[in-house]
Amino acid sequence: MKMDVVIAGVGGQGNIFASLVISQYAMNKKLNVLGSETIGAAQRGGSVVSHIRISPGAIYSPLISRGQADLLIGMESVEMLRHLRLLNPAGTYLLNAVKIPTVLNNMGLDEYPAEEEIVLAAQEYCPNGRVIEASALAKKLGNVQMTNVVMLGALVKIVPFFDYNEVKWLVNANSPERFKEANLEGFEGGYKLVP
Amino acid sequence: MNEKRYVMGDTAIARGAIEAGVRVVAGYPGTPATEIVEDCLGYPGVHVEWANNEKVAFELCTGASLCHVRAMPVMKHNGTNFVTDFLMHVNFTGIRGGLVLISADDPGGLSSQNEEDTRILVHQYAHLPIFDPSSPQEAKAMVKEAFDLSEKTELVFCLRPVTRVCHARGIVKFEELPKDLPPAHYQPDRERFIMSAVEMPKFGGVKRPQIRHRWLNEKQALLQEIMEESRYNWIEKEEGKTGLVGCGMGYTLIKEAEQFLNKKLPLLKLGTLPLPRGKLREFVKGLERVVIFEETEPFVEGLFKKIFHEEKIEVEVLGRSGFVPADGELNLQVVLEAIQKANPFVKVSQPEVPPLNVHIPIRTRTQCVGCNYRGILNALKQVVRKYKGVVAGDIGCHDAGSFRPMELQSTIYCMGSSVPMASGMVLAGLNRPVFAFIGDSTFYHNGLLGLINAATQKVNVNVILGENTVTAMTGFQPHPGTGTTISGEKTIQVNVAKLAEALDISYRVVNPYDIQECRQALEAAVKEEGPSLIVSSMPCYLLSTRRGKKVFEPREVRVDLERCNGCMICINDFGCPAISLNKKEKKVSIDPMICVGCALCVDVCKRGAIS
Numbered sequence: 130m131k132m133d134v135v136i137a138g139v140g141g142q143g144n145i146f147a148s149l150v151i152s153q154y155a156m157n158k159k160l161n162v163l164g165s166e167t168i169g170a171a172q173r174g175g176s177v178v179s180h181i182r183i184s185p186g187a188i189y190s191p192l193i194s195r196g197q198a199d200l201l202i203g204m205e206s207v208e209m210l211r212h213l214r215l216l217n218p219a220g221t222y223l224l225n226a227v228k229i230p231t232v233l234n235n236m237g238l239d240e241y242p243a244e245e246e247i248v249l250a251a252q253e254y255c256p257n258g259r260v261i262e263a264s265a266l267a268k269k270l271g272n273v274q275m276t277n278v279v280m281l282g283a284l285v286k287i288v289p290f291f292d293y294n295e296v297k298w299l300v301n302a303n304s305p306e307r308f309k310e311a312n313l314e315g316f317e318g319g320y321k322l323v324p
Numbered sequence: 325m326n327e328k329r330y331v332m333g334d335t336a337i338a339r340g341a342i343e344a345g346v347r348v349v350a351g352y353p354g355t356p357a358t359e360i361v362e363d364c365l366g367y368p369g370v371h372v373e374w375a376n377n378e379k380v381a382f383e384l385c386t387g388a389s390l391c392h393v394r395a396m397p398v399m400k401h402n403g404t405n406f407v408t409d410f411l412m413h414v415n416f417t418g419i420r421g422g423l424v425l426i427s428a429d430d431p432g433g434l435s436s437q438n439e440e441d442t443r444i445l446v447h448q449y450a451h452l453p454i455f456d457p458s459s460p461q462e463a464k465a466m467v468k469e470a471f472d473l474s475e476k477t478e479l480v481f482c483l484r485p486v487t488r489v490c491h492a493r494g495i496v497k498f499e500e501l502p503k504d505l506p507p508a509h510y511q512p513d514r515e516r517f518i519m520s521a522v523e524m525p526k527f528g529g530v531k532r533p534q535i536r537h538r539w540l541n542e543k544q545a546l547l548q549e550i551m552e553e554s555r556y557n558w559i560e561k562e563e564g565k566t567g568l569v570g571c572g573m574g575y576t577l578i579k580e581a582e583q584f585l586n587k588k589l590p591l592l593k594l595g596t597l598p599l600p601r602g603k604l605r606e607f608v609k610g611l612e613r614v615v616i617f618e619e620t621e622p623f624v625e626g627l628f629k630k631i632f633h634e635e636k637i638e639v640e641v642l643g644r645s646g647f648v649p650a651d652g653e654l655n656l657q658v659v660l661e662a663i664q665k666a667n668p669f670v671k672v673s674q675p676e677v678p679p680l681n682v683h684i685p686i687r688t689r690t691q692c693v694g695c696n697y698r699g700i701l702n703a704l705k706q707v708v709r710k711y712k713g714v715v716a717g718d719i720g721c722h723d724a725g726s727f728r729p730m731e732l733q734s735t736i737y738c739m740g741s742s743v744p745m746a747s748g749m750v751l752a753g754l755n756r757p758v759f760a761f762i763g764d765s766t767f768y769h770n771g772l773l774g775l776i777n778a779a780t781q782k783v784n785v786n787v788i789l790g791e792n793t794v795t796a797m798t799g800f801q802p803h804p805g806t807g808t809t810i811s812g813e814k815t816i817q818v819n820v821a822k823l824a825e826a827l828d829i830s831y832r833v834v835n836p837y838d839i840q841e842c843r844q845a846l847e848a849a850v851k852e853e854g855p856s857l858i859v860s861s862m863p864c865y866l867l868s869t870r871r872g873k874k875v876f877e878p879r880e881v882r883v884d885l886e887r888c889n890g891c892m893i894c895i896n897d898f899g900c901p902a903i904s905l906n907k908k909e910k911k912v913s914i915d916p917m918i919c920v921g922c923a924l925c926v927d928v929c930k931r932g933a934i935s
Contacts, residue, residue, distance in 0.1 A: 140689075152330050153330065156330050162493075162494070162495060163492065163495075164493040165488060165491060165493065166491050166493070167491070174687075174690055174692065174693075175687060189576050189577075189579040190576055190577060190580035190656060191492035191576075192488070192656070194580070194656040194657070195656075195677055196674070196676070207687070208687075210680065210682060210684050211684050214677050214680065216677075217675065217677075218677060218678065229918070230904055231685045231686065231687045232687075232688055232690055232728060232899060232901065233685060233728065234904065235729075235899075235901065235904040235905065236728065236729050236896065237895075237907050238728075240683060240685065241685055242683055242684075246682055250680055254678055254680065264917075268917070
């Protein structure tokens with residue numbers, strides 16, 4: 130079974146950590162993995178997207194094409210919308226309900242869509258999705274930087290492809306020593322966030 | 325050791341070089357090539373460095389190569405442009421130890437000031453061979469082989485990876501590292517390594533440049549032979565009159581496209597320059613047309629047309645001279661459309677996806693929240709407005725000051741262009757204060773020469789050096805103003821005050837977190853004659869924070885809604901992402917989730933509404 134994953138967010142939200150955990154998980158399952166990242170301007174609040182392609186067979190392009198993603202992880206609302214059409218409407222999305230306005234939004238020259246509008250657009254496009262408040266939980270747990278591990282915890286709950294214990298082990302293994310405990314707490318928190 | 329790892333293309337390239345026994349690696353940071361240099365670190369006996377520019381890196385690597393040591397200069401396409409002068413000499417002399425130039429291209433300009441195709445420069449202009457990889461694993465194999473072939477042919481070999489190879493991640497095989505590399509040694513060979521217009525008695529007094537040119541031309545037959553046998557070119561036979569040609573990433577996208585087609589078409593995979601003429605001849609037998617997919621210029625397309633003309637082959641050649649879009653990055657959609665256009669009998673079955681009826685705002689990048697550049701840029705904005713000044717900009721994090729909302733710098737070209745361009749504006753007789761804004765890494769790259777010229781010509785230009793002590797844009801690489809090397813060892817930190825003294829120009833240092841101080845220094849510079857240097861000095865906020873060092877004392881910042889009259893100065897002249905306008909109330913607010921408490925905005929507000 131193939132699993133094409135897109136992670137869309139804004140620089141500094143920890144996309145790359147999440148994409149490494151997912152890729153290693155697939156490698157441990159002896160699957161083929163190919164991925165791609167937009168980095169470079171990432172530190173300056175630009176759009177950041179990671180593509181991870183997992184398959185038992187050959188994979189060619191490091192980029193996922195229109196309608197091919199099985200899973201879309203939206204770390205930020207507008208960034209998820211920007212990449213929504215990569216998702217197969219029969220796939221799954223997981224959205225962190227957080228709004229990071231753009232420069233033009235702040236200037237009052239461009240509208241950031243209303244939350245209801247975003248959720249409606251996503252639901253109309255793909256019925257199988259979850260919206261969670263991962264950043265809010267991460268902040269409550271002490272650090273908004275933990276949003277990515279909260280999202281991974283929630284992901285494990287909603288996508289059967291991922292095994293709870295194996296992903297948790299990878300979160301631990303990939304975390305720097307001083308963040309291990311907090312990251313595991315974030316992961317657990319994310320898991321519990323989804324009923 | 326034979327281990328499979330999931331790594332970035334850049335890491336694969338670095339590993340390939342190390343396995344090939346590279347001993348000197350030098351480059352200048354630039355997306356997408358930066359990680360290649362960094363990933364060469366940590367192997368004993370390998371010297372790895374960030375040179376202050378690409379030309380220095382290339383020349384240094386050539387010096388090593390002439391001592392029979394393998395060396396690898398690493399750069400992005402802009403860097404290859406910068407080393408062209410040297411390239412046009414080393415191609416004539418040839419090299420000794422394997423020398424592999426990594427020239428990474430960024431189709432679509434995803435993280436660059438321009439988009440271009442360095443294959444033209446390296447192959448068409450310098451007549452040097454190139455490998456064009458289609459995946460991280462292939463890039464690794466190519467680098468290793470390039471070192472051997474470079475020694476065999478005595479020529480610089482080039483690997484030209486594109487962003488989608490450099491920043492792709494894939495499963496790559498790590499193999500054994502070499503043991504017991506031969507020591508460096510040098511014997512003079514002045515007939516080769518002195519590039520000068522000297523008569524050569526051996527050749528009846530013909531001058532050396534012509535003889536070396538002849539030597540390079542004569543190498544082409546050997547290269548042709550090597551590429552004919554290369555394992556990076558192959559034919560995938562299928563039925564049909566329309567053949568597809570995939571160069572590097574072009575091949576990868578054709579393979580991806582095949583999954584959406586009802587039938588496969590004949591396919592030629594190409595990874596080398598020069599092209600394998602024999603394979604071309606074999607491939608086109610029975611074909612009526614070929615469609616070539618390459619990044620980015622119609623370069624191989626042109627070579628096909630030339631070969632077909634010479635060999636009287638009547639096959640139509642289509643590609644990026646317009647049949648496939650002539651600009652931007654290739655993608656699956658472009659490839660599918662071109663295939664269908666070239667062969668209407670092929671059916672494409674791609675799932676339709678519903679449209680989205682929601683507005684998606686464009687997200688442009690800006691300085692980080694808390695970045696000290698925002699302070700000096702705001703002060704400069706105020707002074708520019710007051711005195712009707714003009715600002716020439718340069719490459720680096722401060723460039724976001726030229727976008728909305730600041731719209732401060734009026735020009736941005738290449739590394740170090742700001743100071744000479746600003747000087748030119750002054751010398752043209754522009755009766756307005758002229759500023760150049762340049763970051764410190766760019767300054768040591770090629771900006772200093774412009775400043776020396778401005779000092780020599782006594783140009784009345786105001787140069788602002790944004791000294792954040794690191795190459796921040798590409799991910800915090802050290803430069804001559806940092807005080808450490810790539811491996812973290814202590815080294816000299818260029819003393820800018822002494823440079824200014826040597827140039828006999830006025831010199832001021834300001835703290836960018838103090839907007840008042842910055843403004844006063846800028847105004848003073850405007851009022852004096854001759855070149856002025858204003859150093860806005862403060863380490864990068866993001867890097868300092870990661871290292872647990874404070875560059876300011878964070879504090880809670882609030883908007884007094886009574887005082888705020890919605891004048892927008894804090895947004896339009898400052899542009900911190902934490903500050904936004906509430907359209908209904910015509911008041912601004914600061915998002916505590918985004919604000920880091922640098923309090924620069926307190927100085928920006930003229931009504932004292934932010935405290």
